[in-house]
Amino acid sequence: MKRRAAVIGLGHQSLEDHLPGLLGSSRAELVAVCDSNPDILRQRQEALQVPGFTRAGELLDALAPDFVVVAVPHHAGREVVQECAARGVHVLKEKPFATSVEEARELTQICQAGQVELMVTLQRRFNPIYTSVAGLLDQIGTPFLIDGQYTFHTDDPGGGWRGDVRQAGGGCIIDMGYHLIDLLLWYFGMPSRVLAEFSTTAVPGGGYDAEDTAVIQLGYDSDLYGSVLLSRWVAPKTERLHVVGTRGSVLLTKGQVQRLDLGGAVVEELTRPHAPASASAAQIDYFCRVLDGERPNTSGPDQHLAHAAFIASCYRSKAAGRYIDPKEML
Structure with missing residues (x-):
């Protein structure tokens, strides 16, 4: 059975990497999208034929996905990760992990307290x-x-x-x-x-x-x-x-x-001229394997403190x- 995933933040990175990666994944399926801009949300929602939300908390409460891809502006990342951790939802987070060392430590503690996996997206590691x-x-x-x-x-x-x-x-x-x-x-x-x-x-x-x-x-x-x-x-x-x-x-x-x-x-x-799309899907599949206990999380909070x-x-x-x-x- 495929892992149920949602994308929070529908900017350039999601359109170029995360959405194509999810659509090409063998271990995850897209069940919802979220963006604070209603016009962008409506456009993506219609194209993808999945439910759309303007608030991350509403998406998490309504659908309880297995994990979310978080690709929001840097300053908004901490709050979204906190909302996910409070509900036991795992996070595949667009880089950077944090905007400061202090925030990195806080996010590490938040994930530990919520017992959720967080992996930072770095497609080059899957190329x-x-x-x-x-x-x-x-x-x-x-x-x-x-x-x-x-x-x-x-x-x-x-x-x-x-x-x-x-x-x-x-x-x-x-x-x-x-x-x-x-x-x-x-x-x-x-x-x-x-x-x-x-x-x-x-x-x-x-x-x-x-x-x-x-x-x-x-x-x-x-x-x-x-x-x-x-x-x-x-x-x-x-x-x-x-x-x-x-x-x-x-x-x-x-x-x-x-x-x-x-x-x-x-x-x-x-x-390897055609790697980007497959690298995004490979990254998502790897994260699913991490959640299934088949692979170690080599791009988690501990690594990204460095x-x-x-x-x-x-x-x-x-x-x-x-x-x-x-x-x-x-």
């Missing part, structure tokens, strides 16, 4: 391109340099709630940067020092205070070091992670990973003008 990187890194000798970049251009980088630090918790670092930060923590663990510079000046007089562009320098006790560029202003759209070692390098881009020799020639590569600490160290570093040890934020 063979990204899961193969660890094995390739083992073949380039001792890695010592990281060069990461995740950028795209939007004419209004501070538009809506994303431009307001009080609602979003930050700008490109906590939002789009969460994906690249997750890759760093996944492949290399927590760095021992972080130094961040960022700005809100791409649009003069734009009236937003959440950073549109950031450069993060990081270092590990193992002598691995590097930098990451994040921006929702810099064109062209680029997603890459280049790791250089003593015997070669690994170059990860969206849809492709390559292992290069010291001269830059491709030794081996893996491509993400919150890394992000907090970036913002503290900027304020202090010096390197910060992210582990001090825990």
Whole structure:
């Protein structure tokens, strides 16, 4: 029998990932949707032919789903998770896990008290391109340099709630940067020092205070070091992670990973151009297996306390003008 699932928040991420993922899932079925905007709700409800609600609590009480996909603005996430936990409903939550370390701790306690599973959505972890990187890194000798970049251009980088630090918790670092930060923590663990510079000046007089562009320098006790560029202003759209070692390098881009020799020639590569839709369905199926006790929850609150600490160290570093040890934020 399939798990009964609902989607709370019908923005871009739900339309692009979560709804197609649920419709393609072999272990879950969509039973309802929820959005605070009645017009958006009506449009989606008609297209999907499922009940619609403007309030999460009403959906939960009326249908008691097995789990919900929560894809609401960052500042609204805590309340929705709390409502789910109070009713024993499990949560697949769109990143970020939390807007601060303090909120991350609160959410962890809320989930424990409600005895619910919460898993943060990170589709890249269900894409063979990204899961193969660890094995390739083992073949380039001792890695010592990281060069990461995740950028795209939007004419209004501070538009809506994303431009307001009080609602979003930050700008490109906590939002789009969460994906690249997750890759760093996944492949290399927590760095021992972080130094961040960022700005809100791409649009003069734009009236937003959440950073549109950031450069993060990081270092590990193992002598691995590097930098990451994040921006929702810099064109062209680029997603890459280049790791250089003593015997070669690994170059990860969206849809492709390559292992290069010291001269830059491709030794081996893996491509998967049509992965996103299947990765979303695979993520939902995996969460169902977690709920059935068949798989461990590898993207739960305990793991994402580290993400919150890394992000907090970036913002503290900027304020202090010096390197910060992210582990001090825990």
